[in-house]
Amino acid sequence: MSSAKTVLVTGAAGFIGFHLSQKLLNAGYQVTGLDNLNDYYDQRLKLSRLDILKSNTHFSFHQVDLTDRKGIDNLFSKTNFDYVVNLAAQAGVRYSLTNPHAYLESNLHGFLNILEACRHNKTKHLVYASSSSVYGANKKMPFSVHHNVDHPISLYAASKKSNELMAHTYSSLYNLPTTGLRFFTVYGPWGRPDMALFLFTKAILENKPIDVFNHGKMRRDFTYVDDIVESITRLIPRPSQPNKEWSGMTPDPATSFAPYRVFNIGNNKPVELLQFIEVIEQKLGKKAAKNLLPLQDGDVPETFADVEDLMREVDFKPSTPIEVGIGKFIDWYINYYNIKL
Helix, strand or coil: CCCCCEEEEECCCCHHHHHHHHHHHHCCCEEEEEECCCCCCCHHHHHHHHHHHHCCCCEEEEECCCCCHHHHHHHHHHCCCCEEEECCCCCCHHHHHHCHHHHHHHHHHHHHHHHHHHHHCCCCEEEEEEEHHHHCCCCCCCECCCCCCCCCCCHHHHHHHHHHHHHHHHHHHHCCCEEEEEECCEECCCCCCCCHHHHHHHHHHCCCCEEEHHHHCCEECCEEHHHHHHHHHHHCCCCCCCCCCCCCCCCCCCCCCCCEEEEEECCCCCEEHHHHHHHHHHHHCCCCCEEECCCCCCCCCECCECCHHHHHHHCCCCCCCHHHHHHHHHHHHHHHCCCCC
C-alpha cells in the first residue's frame, strides 16, 4: 500500500485544476482527478491537459459531473481521500447573465454533493474555489477577507458567496475543516479561451479588433497560475482551525468558532487593462485594434487583493510580474497552436 497522501481534485481538466494536479503529483501526492469535460469551451484543450496528467502513474481520472450524487458517492466509497480540492464549477461572470441555471446546478447542487461526501467520509480538509467577484459592490480597497461581502452583482458571485455559507454550515455542524479561496483574475499557460489574455492574444494574431470594456479603465489584480497553485499546495495540509477569539458580537467574516477560513489569493498589485494589453502587444510585436466599450453588467471596475492573512498562514505571497506571466502564456500559445510569427 502506498503511504502517499490522496487528494481529489475536481475540475482537474480545467485550467487551475490541471496546474494544481501537476504540482501535487510532483510533490508526491496520489491524485484523483474528476471532471465532466463539458463543452463550455473547446474540449480539445481539456483533453490535451488530461493527456499530460494521465502520463503520471500516480494520477487517475473519473469523468463525473458534480451534480451526479451517486457518481460522487461511489467515487468517495472507493477511495479514502485525505484532502479534497473543489475547483469544478460553472465559471465566468458574463456567461451567468445568459445561462443562470447552469450556475445553480453546478455551483450549488454540485458543491452540496461534495460537502456531503466529505462529511460522510471524514475528509481531513476541504479546500474550495471561491472568487474575488464576491466583493461585488464593495469599494474599499484593497479587498479584505475581513470585509462584509453581502452585495454581489452577478449570479456567479452570488453562487460563490453561497459556497462560503454552505461550507461554514458544514464546518459548524459536522466539524469539517473547510478553506475557501477567493481567486483574483488567474492567467497563464493552458488558460481558458473565454478569458481576456487568451481572447486578446488570439484576436491580435488574427488581425481582429479586441473588445476593451470600461474603455480600458478597468484595473485587475492579475494573478499568475503558478502563484495560485503554490498557495493552494501550501494550504492543503493545513486544515482550518476554530478561531478562539471569534465573537458573535463582532463577527469576523474570514474566520469562525468552527474550523472555517477564507483567503484571498491575488497578486496584491492591480494593473490597468490598457497596460495589460500593451505588454501583450510588446510580446507579440503587433498592435491591437481596440473596440472601446462601456462597463459590462456584472463587472466591477477594479479588484485589489489584501493577502496579509495568506502570507501569515503559509509564508507566501503571489508576486509574478505580468511581463513574465504574459510572456509565458504567449510562448505556450504559439507552441500549442503551432503559430508561425
